[in-house]
Amino acid sequence: MTHQPQAKYRKDYMAPEFTITDIDLIFDLYDEDSKITATSKVIKKGDSSTLTLDGEHMQLAGITINGVEWSAYEVTQTQLHIHDLPDEFELCIVTQVNPSTNTALEGLYKSGGAFCTQCEAEGFRRITYFLDRPDVLAKYTTTVIADKKENPFLLSNGNRIAEGELDNGRHWVKWSDPHPKPSYLFALVAGQFDVLRDQFTTKSGRTVDLEIYVDQGNLDRAPHAMTSLINAMKWDEERFGFEYDLDIYMIVAVDFFNMGAMENKGLNVFNSKYVLANDQTATDSDYLGIESVIGHEYFHNWTGNRITCRDWFQLSLKEGLTVFRDQEFSSDLGSRAVNRINNVRIIRGPQFAEDASPMSHPIRPEKVIEMNNFYTLTVYEKGSEVIRMIHTLLGEDGFQKGMKLYVERHDGTAATCDDFVAAMEEGSGVDLTQFRLWYSQSGTPQVTAQTQYDAEAKTFTLHLTQKTDATLDQPQKQALHIPMNVELYAPNGEVLPMVIDGQEVGNVLDFTQHQQSFVFENVEVEPILSLLREFSAPVKLEYQCKDEDLVFLMNQARNEFARWDAGQTLLAKYLRQNIQAWKTNTELSLPQSVLDAFKGILLSETLEPAFIAEMLTLPSQNEVAGWFKPVDVDAIAESLSFIKRSIAAELVDELTAIYHSLKQEQYTVEHAAIGQRSLRNVCLSYLAVTDEGESLVVAQYDTANNMTDTMAAMSAANQAQLACRETLMKDFSDKWSHDGLVMDKWFMLQGTNPAQNALTVIKETMSHPAFSLKNPNRTRSLVGAFFAQNPVNFHAVDGSGYQFASEILHTLNESNPQVASRLIDPLLKYRQYDEVRQGLIRAELEKLATLDNLAKDLYEKITKALEA
C-alpha cells in the first residue's frame, strides 16, 4: 500500500464545525460526463473559518461563495478545504463524474441502461463535496436533467414540484423533499421503466401513491412487491402506530446493486432480486425474502430516516431495530416458529462465526477504517437479538411505551444507541444498566448449565455460568445481563409452576453474574428442563441432557421453538459422535431411538408441515464447523451425509408416502401451501439419497409448474450427485440463460457443487453468457457460493480453492472493493483449520496485502486477520 488508511474511533466523535440546512442540486446527466451543481446554505457553528468537505473520485469544476468566484481552497484526494469563510453563506460547487465507468456502484452509476445512486454509507461524497456525515440534516431540492427518449423517468426524493422540456431532446423534473435528511438518504434514478401503480390510505385518511419501477417487460413480476409494501404500511400502523409521511412512495428495481436494498427517503432503490417474482421465476423463499426486505426498507422510514444515526458507529440503532421490526412483520404475517428458527440458524451459524473471527466487533463498533465493512451480521442480526432481548425484558407493552418516548424525544434528529436504551428504560421503568454492555462487548457468551434435583427438599436447582472468550478487539469480558427463558415439565407433560423464595416467578430469569444458581421450590418430581426457550439470548449453551429428555421435549414442549431446538440438540450430539468416529476410523452409527423420534415428528398429525420440515432439516455444514477447532471439513461432511442417509433409509416408506400425499395441483403463495411444498421438498432431499432418488427427482423436474419445485429437484440432484444432474442443469440453462436473476440459482448450484471437479467447472462457467464479475448478484451466486458454501472443495488441501479466491479478489479489489470485501470473509477464518491449510491461506492473504492499490475495505480485514 502506498499510504496507510486511517482508523476512526467512536470515542472521538465531535459535533460538526459547520452545518448545512438546505441544498439545491442540479444533475445534468450524461453517460460519461455528468455535471452536478450543488448550492448549499452553510452556517458556521464552531470557531474555524475553514470548512472541510468530504469528496472523492470526481472532478471539481468551480466554487462560488455568495455568488462570488472563490479561490481560497485546496483539494486533496478525499477532501476540500475552503478558507476565509463568513458566518453564514451560500456555497455553490460544480463537480463532474463518469457514471458509466463507476463499477464500484457507489455514488452515481449506471445500472444497465439507467442512472442510479447509492449513497449509504459514504457515497454522497462521490457526487459532490459535502459534510457527508449522518448528523448534518438538510432539506433537499433536486433537479434532474437528461435525454428524454432514453430517460423518460427522472426521480428523486420527496414530491415532484415542477417539470419541463428543453429543446435538445432533453427534459427535466424538479423534486423537493420537505423532511430534513442526512446525505446518505439522498437518491436519484433516471431511465426507462415499466411502472406498477397502486395507492394506500393511511390511518388518518391520507392517500399515498405507490409506484414500483422495473425494467421494461417485467411488470408481471412486480405484484408481490406491491402487496408486500401495502402489508408493511398497514402492519406498521397497527403494531407500532407509525404512519407514512409523504404523498408518494417509490421503489426502483436495479440489476447492479451491492446489497439488498436501500431506504432512501421516498425513493427506495432495490436489488432486483428483492422485487421481481412470479411463480415461474421465483421460489417460495424468494417470495418471503421480498416480503421481508420490502418491509425492512419501509420500516426504516421511522427507524432510520425520521430518527437517524448521529455517527456510523451507531449503525445498529437503525439496523438492529429495523431487522427486529421486519422479523416481527414476517412472524405476524406467517409462522412465528418458522421465522424464529431461521433467524436463530443465522445467529448460530454465520453470526457466531463472525464473532469468533478477527473481524469480531460489538454491535456498536469502537473502531472503523472502512464503514462498508460494518454492515455485518453482528450489527444487523445480533443487533436485532439485542432489541429482542429488550422486548423480552420489557414485554410488548413496555416496549411500545419505550418506543413512543424514543420517537417523542428524537423525531427529526440524529440519535445514539444510548439515547435509545435510555428511552426504553424510562418509558418502561425497567432497569437496563447492566444490559447496556451488550452494545459494547463483542464475542459470543458461552453459558453452561447444570441441574440438581433434591427429592427430599423438593427443590430443583439450576446452576448457570457464563464466560465470553477474548476476541481480537477486546481481551477482557464482563458478565452480561442474559434473559434466560426456562420452563419445567413433569414427566407426564404437565407444566410446573416455578417458585423461587416462596414467590411464583415468570419464565424469564435474570442471569447477571458469572455464576448464579436458581432454586425452584415445591418440585414434587424430578422435572425436565426446557432451557433458553425462544433462544432468549444470543449465547452458546452447553447442557448435558439425557436423550430421553430431549425426545420428551421434541414431543411435548408446549412451544414449537423449544421442540425444534431439542431436536437440533439431539442431532448435534450424534453429529459430534460420528465426526469423532470418522476421524478415528470407527464405524458411524445412530441409535434407533433417535430415528424413532424423528419418525414420530414426521408422522405427527398435529404439527404443521412447515414446522415438520424445519424439524427434519439438519444443521448446515458451516454451523457444525463452528463447534470445532481445528475444523475437519471432510469429517463434518461425512457425518452429515451419514445422518442424512440413515434417516432416509429408516424412513423411506414414510417419506415416500408423505412426499406423494403433499402434491398440489395449483401453485399459490399462501403460507399453508408454502409449508406443504417445503415439507414435500425436504422429503425429496432425503429420498434423493435412496434408490428411488433418481426417478423421483427427474419426475419432479419434468412435471414442476413452479420454480420452487424445479429448484428443489435441481438442488436434490446437486447435493446427492445424481446421474441426472447434468441433464437437468443443461435443460435449465437452455431455458433461462437470457435471465440473470433466474440463472443465479443455477450459478449457485455450480458454486456449491460437491463434485470433485467443481472448481474446473466453475472456471468454465465464468464464461457463460449470463455471467459477469461486474454484476454482484452473479459474482455472489457462483464465486461467493463456492467460497462460503462449498467447504470440501474450497478447502481442498492442494490449495487450489484459495488460489482461485486470491485471483478473484485481486480483480474485484479494483472493480468493486465492497463486493471483494464480503467475499474474503471465509479466508479471514484461516486459524480454524489445520496447519497446512492455515499456511496456504495465509500465503494468499500476504500476497493480497502487498497490492499497490489495495482498497481500504480489504486492507482493514487482511491486516486484522494477519495480526490475529
Ligand code: TRP
Ligand atoms: N441501509 C441498507 C439496508 O439495511 C443497507 C445498504 C444498502 C447499504 N446498500 C448499501 C449499506 C450500500 C452500505 C452500502 O437496508
Ligand code: ZN
Ligand atoms: Zn436496513
